[in-house]
Amino acid sequence: METVVKPDEIRLGRFDSSVTAVDIGDLAVQHGALLLAFAHAITQDWAEAEDVVQSTFEIALRNIDQLREPRAARAWLVRIESREAFRLRRRIRSLVSIDVHAEELRYDGEMGASVDIRRAISRLPPRTRAALLVHHYFGLSVEETAATLGVSHNTVKTQLREGLAKIREELR
Amino acid sequence: MNAGRTPSDEKAVAAVRDYFEQELSEARSRLRAPSRATRRTAPRGIQSLVILAFVALVAAMGIRLGVLPPGTSGTQVSGANGTPAGSPVQSTAIDPYVLGAARVSSTFGWVLTSKNLEVTNDGGHSWQGLTPPSLEGATAVAAVDPNHLVLGRLSGLNVLVDQTADGGATWHETTLPSSGQPGQLFIAASTSLTAVLVQQTTSANFSVGDLFTTTDGSAWQKVAAPVAGVIVVTGANDLWLAGGTAQDQLWHSADRGTTWTAVKLPGLSASSAMSIGNPTHDGSGRIVVPVTLNGATSQELFFASSNNGLSWSKIGAVTVGVQTGPGVALPAAVDRDGTALVVSGAPGQLMTTSNATGTFATVNSAGLPSTVTAMTFVTALDGWAIVEDHGCLNGKLECYSHRYLVATSDGGRTWAKLNLG
Numbered sequence: 024m025e026t027v028v029k030p031d032e033i034r035l036g037r038f039d040s041s042v043t044a045v046d047i048g049d050l051a052v053q054h055g056a057l058l059l060a061f062a063h064a065i066t067q068d069w070a071e072a073e074d075v076v077q078s079t080f081e082i083a084l085r086n087i088d089q090l091r092e093p094r095a096a097r098a099w100l101v102r103i104e105s106r107e108a109f110r111l112r113r114r115i116r117s118l119v120s121i122d123v124h125a126e127e128l129r130y131d132g133e134m135g136a137s138v139d140i141r142r143a144i145s146r147l148p149p150r151t152r153a154a155l156l157v158h159h160y161f162g163l164s165v166e167e168t169a170a171t172l173g174v175s176h177n178t179v180k181t182q183l184r185e186g187l188a189k190i191r192e193e194l195r
Numbered sequence: 196m197n198a199g200r201t202p203s204d205e206k207a208v209a210a211v212r213d214y215f216e217q218e219l220s221e222a223r224s225r226l227r228a229p230s231r232a233t234r235r236t237a238p239r240g241i242q243s244l245v246i247l248a249f250v251a252l253v254a255a256m257g258i259r260l261g262v263l264p265p266g267t268s269g270t271q272v273s274g275a276n277g278t279p280a281g282s283p284v285q286s287t288a289i290d291p292y293v294l295g296a297a298r299v300s301s302t303f304g305w306v307l308t309s310k311n312l313e314v315t316n317d318g319g320h321s322w323q324g325l326t327p328p329s330l331e332g333a334t335a336v337a338a339v340d341p342n343h344l345v346l347g348r349l350s351g352l353n354v355l356v357d358q359t360a361d362g363g364a365t366w367h368e369t370t371l372p373s374s375g376q377p378g379q380l381f382i383a384a385s386t387s388l389t390a391v392l393v394q395q396t397t398s399a400n401f402s403v404g405d406l407f408t409t410t411d412g413s414a415w416q417k418v419a420a421p422v423a424g425v426i427v428v429t430g431a432n433d434l435w436l437a438g439g440t441a442q443d444q445l446w447h448s449a450d451r452g453t454t455w456t457a458v459k460l461p462g463l464s465a466s467s468a469m470s471i472g473n474p475t476h477d478g479s480g481r482i483v484v485p486v487t488l489n490g491a492t493s494q495e496l497f498f499a500s501s502n503n504g505l506s507w508s509k510i511g512a513v514t515v516g517v518q519t520g521p522g523v524a525l526p527a528a529v530d531r532d533g534t535a536l537v538v539s540g541a542p543g544q545l546m547t548t549s550n551a552t553g554t555f556a557t558v559n560s561a562g563l564p565s566t567v568t569a570m571t572f573v574t575a576l577d578g579w580a581i582v583e584d585h586g587c588l589n590g591k592l593e594c595y596s597h598r599y600l601v602a603t604s605d606g607g608r609t610w611a612k613l614n615l616g
Contacts (some may be wrong), residue, residue, distance in 0.1 A: 025511045055226055056219060056222040056223040056226050056442040057219060059222035059225065059226060060215065060218040060219040060221070060222035061215075061218075062213060063218055063221075063222065064214075064218050069225065072222075083379075085349065085378065086376055086378075089351065089352070089376055140210045140213075141214055141217070144210065144211065155211045156215050160211060160213060160215045162213050186211075187204055187207045187211075190210050190211065191203045191204070191206070191207050194203065194206050194207060
């Protein structure tokens, strides 16, 4: 049966037509950078982000049989990663406050308003930032975003509304 | 433009997308894989990432897989909190990874690697490979004696349990349905009870598990375990379970898992910064529980109960002098007599006592690498340890990993690598 795939869905990774068989090497090649970027967007720390990606692939490797639809690999990995990122973040926060990272952010090579906007996004609560990215960059629906992040769709709606409001304030 | 958005909303959404594009750009540069998503051959950075993932997989397995004390038969052990070593990058060939091992008696022991399940009947001098139906997804083994072994494998949503009663000549396979996405497996067995605990990765912090038990190897009972973690069987009905999100819970069941009681060890409370090690039972039937008090200079405590947990006594305490965080239990062991207590201390050192007085001495261990994952001592002199040697260079893009078995016959003073079959 032919699967109808929307162009946006290919870009957004919900249906990646290039993935025809589940191979962890291929998954790493195709999604490694995206996972690392998403993990960093949550943790704001590259070392922690690498740990998150490591754990994500660990879980993915162990549960590769769960991926029944190879073309949904990216969404599957992002779902694993988002939960793992917040799990690790909770654990790390029990040792040290990682909020200092937000204050230490630097954006080399950028000037002016875009720096302020990036800083504003970086200072959003991590879950709000994650919801914004999953919904507005990955293009998942509110319901799909909620499922990916393991929260209710009302929570996602609130996070999206408040997150955009703060960014709008910075844009004024 | 989305019909429901205002122009300012559109700008905000564009800012979000721009933000992530820059994150993605930085991630790609860190992985040294710019715009190569369609390559069949993984770029170097990504290859390293895959290797890193593999390392993580086996390391994570190692968190619960390792050497078990003599007399026990499960497969679960403690923290693979390995430290990077300074050896050269070796990312092309990965030796068979030791996933778990147990010195069950002075002569018999088993080891599960990433390639084989092997047993020894001469203390590790020679090894014989066993041929269960499959080793794909195998992560846990329990052995009661040279004839009775149990192998656990993950296969999708199912757990496959292979049992042999004739030293591996024939196997009987059982499929256990997991309630959700299974994670780690923990298996323990005595002559009259086999228990398989399946961690649920969909649970909060992976802290919940299904427990399957059988008394005859055929009829299985499924119950919910209070936490996921290391399980130990003592006798026909008693189960001990150490785990929880912070590795700080100890549970006991006297009815094969139907009901559970939280165990409170003397002098410790729920607020104590502690990590429970692997409960073990010595030859006299005592259950011994090592506990690491986490901190800058960790302490290791040993508690014992001779009446199935009704009362406990502290039989050993030592300041180890290494820093541990929450959820990290130091590798510790108790010999069959219950008199030799051993804990891994600073690199190349063990803290041991063999006189039952609780007075520990520091043993400088020649040949024992810095990262001990798990230990077992069958006597005060004879022990095995699983050691790790893994780390990453260049921002975690160049990774290597080894996990192998070493043995001592002089109480930990000298160690030598065991050459498997």
